[in-house]
Amino acid sequence: MESWMVSNLVVAVLLVGGAWIAVAVSRHDIWRAAVQQVWKRRPGAVLVVCVYVLLALLDSVAWRGNVDTGSDVVAQHEAVTLLERLFGDAQEKSYSAPLADIEFYDHSPLKHPGSHLFGTDILGGDVFLMTLKGARVALLIGGLTSLIAIPLALLFGIPAGYFGKRIDDVVFFIMSTLASIPTLLLLISITVALGRSTLVVCFALAVTSWVGFCRIARGETMKLREMDYVHAARLMGASETTIILRHILPNLMHLVVITFVLMFSGLVLSEAVLAWLGIGVNGSWGLMIAKAKDELSRDPAVWWNVGGAGVGLFGLLLAVNFLGDAVRDALDPRTRKES
Amino acid sequence: MLAYVLRKLAYGGLTVLGVLLLIFVIFFAMARPDDVARRALGEKAQGAQIEKWKAKHGYDKPLWPTLAKPGGSLLQAHYVSLLSFEFGNSDLNDSPIGTTIRDGMGASLALTIPMFLSGLVLGLVLALFVAFFRETYIDTMGVFLCVLGMSVSILIYIIGSQFVFAKMLRWFPISGFDTDVIADGNWNLLLRFLALPVTVGVLSSFGGDTRFYRTVFVEEVNRDYVRTARAKGAGEMRVMLRHVLRNAMIPILTRVVVAIPFLFTGSLLLEAFFGIPGLGSITVDAIAGNDFSVLRVMVYIFALLFILAQIATDISYTLVDPRVRLE
Amino acid sequence: MSEFLLEVQDLVTSFPGSGSERARVVDGVSFNIRPGEVMALVGESGCGKSVSALSLLRLVPKPGAIESGSVLLDGKDILSLSVPDMRKVRGHEMSMIFQEPMTSLNPVVRVGDQVVEAIRLHEDVSVKAARSRTLELFKQVRIPDPEVRLDAYPHHLSGGLKQRIMIAMALATRPKLIIADEPTTALDVTIQAQILSLLRQLQQELDTAVLLITHDLGVVNELADRISVMYAGRIVEQGDRREVLANPGHPYTRGLLRSMPGLGRPGEPLAEISGMVPAPADWPRGCRFCTRCSEVLDICESEVPARRRLSLTHHVACHAVEATE
Ligand SMILES: Nc1ncnc2c1ncn2[C@@H]1O[C@H](COP(=O)(O)OP(=O)(O)OP(=O)(O)O)[C@@H](O)[C@H]1O
Ligand SMILES: [Mg+2]
Secondary structure, eight states: OOHHHHHHHHHHHHHHHHHHHHHHHHHOHHHHHHHHHHHHHOHHHHHHHHHHHHHHHHTTOEEOOEEEOSSOEEEOSSOEEHHHHHHOOOOOSSOBOTTOSBOTTTOOBOSSTTOOTTOBOTTOOBHHHHHHHHHHHHHHHHHHHHHHHHHHHHHHHHHHHHHOHHHHHHHHHHHHHHHHSOHHHHHHHHHHHHOSOHHHHHHHHHHHHHHHHHHHHHHHHHHHHTSHHHHHHHHTTOOHHHHIIIIIGGGGHHHHHHHHHHHHHHHHHHHHHHHHTTOOOTTOHHHHHHHHHHHHTSSSOOOHHHHHHHHHHHHHHHHHHHHHHHHHHHHOTTSOOOO | OHHHHHHHHHHHHHHHHHHHHHHHIIIIIISOHHHHHHHHHOTTOOHHHHHHHHHHTTOOSOSSOOSSOOSSOHHHHHHHHHHTTOOOBOTTTOOBHHHHHHHHHHHHHHHHHHHHHHHHHHHHHHHHHHHHTTTSHHHHHHHHHHHHHHTSOHHHHHHHHIIIIIIISOOSOSSOOOHHHHHHTOHHHHHHHHHHHHHHHHHHHHHHHHHHHHHHHHHHHTSHHHHHHHHHTOOHHHIIIIIIHHHHHHHHHHHHHHHTHHHHHOOHHHHHHHTOOSHHHHHHHHHHTTOHHHHHHHHHHHHHHHHHHHHHHHHHHHHHOTTOOOO | OOSOSEEEEEEEEEEEOSSSSEEEEEEEEEEEEOTTOEEEEEOOTTSSHHHHHHHHTTOOOTTOEEEEEEEEETTEEGGGSOHHHHHHHBTTTEEEEOSOHHHHSOTTSOHHHHHHHHHHTTSOOOHHHHHHHHHHHHHHTTOSSHHHHHTOOGGGSOHHHHHHHHHHHHHTTOOSEEEEESTTTTSOHHHHHHHHHHHHHHHHHHTOEEEEEESOHHHHHHHOSEEEEEETTEEEEEEEHHHHHHSOOSHHHHHHHHTOTTTSOTTSOOOOOSSOOOOGGGOOSSOTTTTTOTTOOHHHHHSOOOOEEEETTEEEOOTTOOOOO
C-alpha cells in the first residue's frame, strides 16, 4: 500500500474516532461541562486549533488524479492532497518576495504574479502553501508521539502505583534513569542511532516524554487504590485486572487529556531543534526555519521562509498553550484558578 | 544526616549504572558497530575495511558477555572506560576526548553562568512583581507575555536576534568567540561576544520560568499562614519577601538546582549558532560527523552532572524545608 | 466617646457571583462590642461569619470586597484608614485567631520567631526582649516546656499547641479586641475544652473584648456575654446571652437551640433544621430563612423583615414576631 493510501485511511479512522469521542463526551456530564468551560474561557484558542486540525486533515486526504498538460491527459506521478488541489498550481522557478510580480534575484516575470502571499522558496514553491502543510506535520508529531508515550506511561505507571513493592521499585528505577539524561541529548542519541525518519523522531520524543506522565499516573493510581469504591470492588471479588480497567483507568482519563495538551507544544518545539540538527521530520516548520539560516545571510535577505514557518508555529503553540491552561483548570479540580 | 546523604549517593550510583546500560543499548545495540563503521567509512565500504575500522576503534569484541566467556565484551569495555573516565580517542579524528571536553568547559561556562544568574534573578523578580499584582491587569498581561514567549521556538529567537541586532543594526558581532579572551581578561571584547547569546538564552527560557515562579508564588500567597502574617500587621513587601518567598523556595529550588548541570553542558543551539567553542558545539559537531564515541561521553557526563544535581537538591531540601525528614 | 469599643454599622461585603451581579455574602450586618465584653457570632457553616470577621480587619480575600458600611474601633473609622495605618491596627489593636491552626502558621519559620515578629512589627524592641516576652506569653497560654517550643517548627506541634501559639501571637501586643474565628472547630473534643477554658481565663485576666465566632451554642453558653445570630449574610437575632438562649425570638435560633442536646427545652424533640444554608447566589429575596422555616408566612418570601425589639437589649428580624414596644 502506498503512503497516501495509509494517510487516507488514517483520516477515515480519525474522523470515525472523533465522532465516537464526541458522542461519548456529550453523554458524560463532567466531560461535557469541561468542554463547555474550555470553550467559554478560550473560544479563540479553540477555533485556532480547529483551523489547524482542518488544514491537517485537508492535507492528509490525497489521491492520484489526471492532469491536463494541454496536449495530453496523463496520470500524476504522485498523489496530490486536497489542500494542494484547493491551492492549484503555484510553482515558480525560484525565490520571489511576498505578493511580488517578478522573481527576487533575476527579476524575470512570475507565472502567477501577485498571488504568493508569503512569496516562494528557492525551488519556486509557494511558502504559504508550505506553511499550511506544516500544520499536518506538527499535529502528526504531537499525535503520533502521544500515541506511543501515553500508553507506555500508563502501562508502567498504573502497575507501579497499584501493586507497589518490587514492580514500583523497578519502574521507579527506570524512570529515574531515563530522567537523568538531559532530554535533548537522549533525543539526539536515539535518533542518531536509529537513523532519521518520522517514526524514529516520534519514538525518540515518546521515550523522552513518557516519564513525566508515568510519574503522574503512578501517583494518581496510588491515591485511587485507597478509594472506598475500589476497596468495595475488591471485597465483591473483582479481579485486579477488572479493578484496573473499570475503576482506575477511567479515572486517569482526565489526566491523559491534560498531559496530551500540555505535552504538545514541547514536542513541536523539540522537533524544531532536531530539524536544525538535521534530524527532523520532512516538511516541518522546524526544517523550514533551519533552512532559512543561510537565506537570511544572503544579500538582500530572504526572510519570508522563516517568517511563514515562524508564524505557523507560533500561532499553533500560542493557541495550544492557552488551551492547555483552560483544559487543566476545567478537568483538574485540584488546581486552583491560575489563569 | 550522613546516612541520608550516603543513601542518596548510593541510589545515585545505581542510577549511573542504569544510565550506562541505556547508553550501551542506544549506541551499541540499536546502532550496531557494523552500522557505525559503515557510517564512518561510507555506504560502499567492504567487509575487510569495516573489520579493520572496528579493530582500530575497539569495536571488534562481542557485544554482550556470555557465560562461557564473561570477560572481554564490549559491554564490559564500555563500563570500564566510562566509569574510570578513560574516554579514549574520537572515532572521527583520533583526538583525545577527555582533553576536548576539558577545553570546551571554559567557553560553555562563560556563556551559561551569566545566562543562568541573570535569568534566575530576572525571572524571580518579575514573578514576584506579577504575583504582587495578582488578579489585576498587570498580572494578566504578564502571564500573557509569558505564554507568548513560550510559544516561540528558540530557533526563531536566535535567527531573529542575529538578523536584527547583528546584521541590520550591527550592534554585536553575528557570532564568534575566542577562548584567549577569557585568559587575557579582555572583558570588553568578551562582553561584545556574549551579549547577544546571553540575551537570547535568557529570553528563550524566560516565559516558562517566570510563569512557573508566578504559579508557585500565587499558590503560596493564598495560603492561610500568609493571612496570619497580614493579620499580624505585616506589610505586603514583608509578606512577599519573608513569608512567601521563603516557602516558594522549596519548589523553585528543584527547578533551579536541576538546571545547574546545563551550565556545564552549555546550550547546544546557542553555542553552535554563535560560534562559541564549548561542549554544546562539540556535541553538535559529533552529531554532524556521526561521532558516536564523543556523543556517548557527552551523554554520560551530562547524566552524571544531572544525578549529582539531583542529590544536591535532595540535600538542600533538608536545609530549606524543616518538614523534610531524613528517613 | 461612645460606650462601645467596636461599632459595626450596615456592613456589606460581596464576592463576584455567577452572573454580573456580586453576591452580598455579608449583607447589612450591624453589632457593637463593649470593652472587655465577649460577643458571640453564631450561625451555620457558610452563612458569612468568617467573611464578616475578615472584613473588620480589611483582609477579605480578593476578588471579595467591602462595599459599604462603617466599622469604628474606639471611634476610629477602620474602613477609611490608609493602608499603613490599617497595618498598625492589625495585630496591635485588633488581632485574630483563625479556624485552622494546622495551616495558619508559617511552616518554615520557628514558632517563637513568628510570635517575635508579631511583637516587633508594632513595638520597637530588641529581638532579645521580644523573645523573653514571647517566652512569657508561652507560659501564659500554658505551653509545656516553653523554652524548647520557642525553637520548634509548626509541624513538631500538635493542633492544640499550635492553637495556643496562635493565641499567644494574638495576645502579643495586648490588643483591645481579639477575633476568634471558630478557634476550636479543628481540634479534638478534649483539647477544645482546654482551649476554651484558656480563652475564658485570659479574657478575664486581661479584660480583652472578644468577638467569638462559632456554630456551637454550648461554647456560647459558657463564654459569651451577648449573642448575634447570623443567617445567610444577615443578623437575624441579637441580645444578651440569657435572653437569647432562654427566649429565642427567631425560628432559626430556635432551630439551632433544638439541635443542641444540652440546651434544648425539656420535652421538645431534638430536631435539626432541615436542609443546609443555600449558596449565596440562591438566597431568597425576602427573609432569607423562608425556604427552611417551619413557620413561614406569605410575606416572608417577598419582604425583608425589619428589626423588632423584644426588649431594650434583644431584637429579632422576623415577620412572625410582634415587637413589644
Ligand atoms: N474567597 C471566596 N470566594 C468566593 N466566595 C467566598 C469566598 N470566601 C467565602 N465565600 C462565600 O461566602 C460565604 C460565607 O463564607 P464564610 O467563610 O464567611 O462562612 P462561615 O460562616 O465562616 O462558615 P464556616 O462555619 O464553614 O467557617 C460562603 O457561602 C462562600 O460561598
Ligand atoms: Mg468560617
